[in-house]
Amino acid sequence: MAQHWQEILPIDRYRVAANGILHEYDRKVLTFLYQPLIGSVCFSLYMTLWSELEENRLWSEHSTHHLLMNLLGMNLKDIYEARLKLEGIGLLKTYVKNDEGERSFIYELHPPLNPEQFFLDGMLNIYLYRKIGKKHFNRLKRFFSDQKKPNGEEFQDVTKAFQDVFASATPGSMQYLQDTSKDLEAEENQQFIGRNDQRGIQIEVGTFDFDLLMAGLNESLVPKKALTPKVKEVISNLAFLYTIDPLQMKNIIFSALNESNEIDIEELRKGARDWYQYVNHDQLPNLVERIQPAIHQVQITEPKTQEEQLIRYLETTSPLQFLIDLSGGAEPSKSDIQIIEEVMFKQKLLPGVINVLIHFVMLKTDMKLTKGYVEKLASHWARLQMKTVKEAMDLAKKEHRTYLGWTENKKTGGKGTTNKKPIRTELIPDWFDESSNHTAKDHSQANISEDEAKKRAIEEKLKAFRK
Structure with missing residues (x-):
């Protein structure tokens, strides 16, 4: 997976295009409906690109990403990450051309869905509801709606038709129309300025196993013709939205x-x-990145060592799947899922970092997720702005003794310390540098044997799901 500096450089040039003219009303839709989902950075990038378009024009002048960095006050990494989110939610398409070593981009802005499309989308409206809550969601519905026109029974339509008002004078010769037909069309390499219809988010139909679905459906109850292309599109979206197999x-x-x-x-x-x-205690899904974003993946080459293989796995696996793999394929408990969801949403930790957190905590607490301990670690990592799997693993190695003290305080209820030297009995992940842990001698032989047995069992599980 390429890093951002392999995909984009400050000297790379770009032009902004619009897929149909953007209206002033779109700003309100973007501000109140899209911004809660994509964040202020993405919103700022979209608005800045839009501002480069002159009024009622579809193309901007050429510019460089260095200027864009200065306008936004952001580094290129943040701009690239924001661009990917705009692409994913359907507001931007990116085209690139390499010409004799020079790279140039076209950023094509797509209009947002209109309010009716958004509130009936089936995906974005669900994510927005979960994000801002019922009260504010209903307030936005009222903001983007108004009274219906009066009932037709109360008012009579007296509007005149076109032919009732106008008459057409037919030319005396058809040659007149033949001579002017080319004048009526847009000139070569030109297009009329207009507004193109915007479609909602559509998950690729191929991502859902329809063969397995059909194998489970009884032909006499659900005929194949019932699975129309439109129904398949809806099923694909619902399967992604609600994680339905x-x-x-x-x-x-x-x-x-x-x-x-x-x-x-x-x-x-x-x-x-x-x-x-029903399964999630009356909650609705939230919009999160399923795996570690490409821009924050560090293992871009073919893994060679065991640690590199683990990093690659943690970067390309969702936290939910990681919990399942650690359990040998069994579904994790609802309480464990809720703990991880709350940490992701409240502390804004990336999926790969969450995976390291899960791995570290489970091996230190006998394969149990303790909510208080998870939240304390997550809060610490969030303050230090952990972004990559490697950073999180290095931090865990560095602060290992501090975290051990946290668990000891928890066991003793935070009471004062005694003169007795603590015995380290917890497990540590195999990516730790054991040479840096000078307290290894404090282990009793019995504890060493017990720990090694547990550690070997965990390593066997890790080897199984790495394959």
Whole structure:
């Protein structure tokens, strides 16, 4: 995975284009509906690029990323990361051209969804609801809606039709139209300025295992023709949004089947949402990056050592999957998932860093996630702005003795220390540098044997899921 400096440099030039003219009303939609999801940095980047377009124009002048860095007061890494998020949420498309060693970009701005599309999207509206809460969500709905037009029974439509108002004078010769037909079209390499329709977020249909789904559906109950392209698109989105596997989706589809053996899309969405809220204590999903962002991945070459293999695994695995792998394929408990979700959302730690945290805590607390200990470590790492897996592992090595003191204080209830030297009985991850731990001699032979047995068991699990 390439680093940001391999993808973009300050001297690289760019132009801004618009996929259809952007309206002033789009600013309100971006500010109140998109900004809570993408953050102020992404919002600022979009607005700055938009400002480079002259009024009612589709193209900007050429510029460099160095100027963009100065305008935003941000480094190139943050700009690149913000660009990726804009691309992912459908507000930006990026095109690149390499010409004799010089690289240039086109940043094509796409308009946001209109309020009706957004609030009925089925994905973005769910994420926004979870992000800002019911009260503010309803306030935004009122802000972006107004009264319907009066009932047709109360008012009579007296509008005149075009042909009732205008008449057309037919030319005496068809040659007139033939001579002017080219004048009516846009000139070569030109296009008329207009507004293109914007589609909502669509997860690729190929990411969902429809073969397994069909194998579980009884043909007599759910015919194949019921899985129309539109239904498949909705299923793909719902599977991503609510983390639904094909076997769970099968039951939701059964409940959404109507009397005509067709799948009711609204019932399908409602069924998926109800299932998720039932499993997750009436909560809705939040919008997070599933794995460590590419810009913060450090193991970009083929792993050679055991530590590099582990780093690569932690960078390319979601925290949920990591918990499952540590449990030998068993589903983690709801309390464990809730602990990790709260840490990710409150402390804003990246998925790869969360994986290191999980690995470290589990090996130190006999494969248990203790909420207080996890939150204290996460808060410390967040203050130090841990971004990469390698940084988190190095910090854990450096602060190992401090963290051990935290666990000792927790066991003693924070009481005063005694003259008795503490015995270290906790496990440590295999990526620790044991030579730096001078207290190894404090182990009793019995503790060493017990620890080694546990450590070998954990290493076997790690080897299994690294494959």
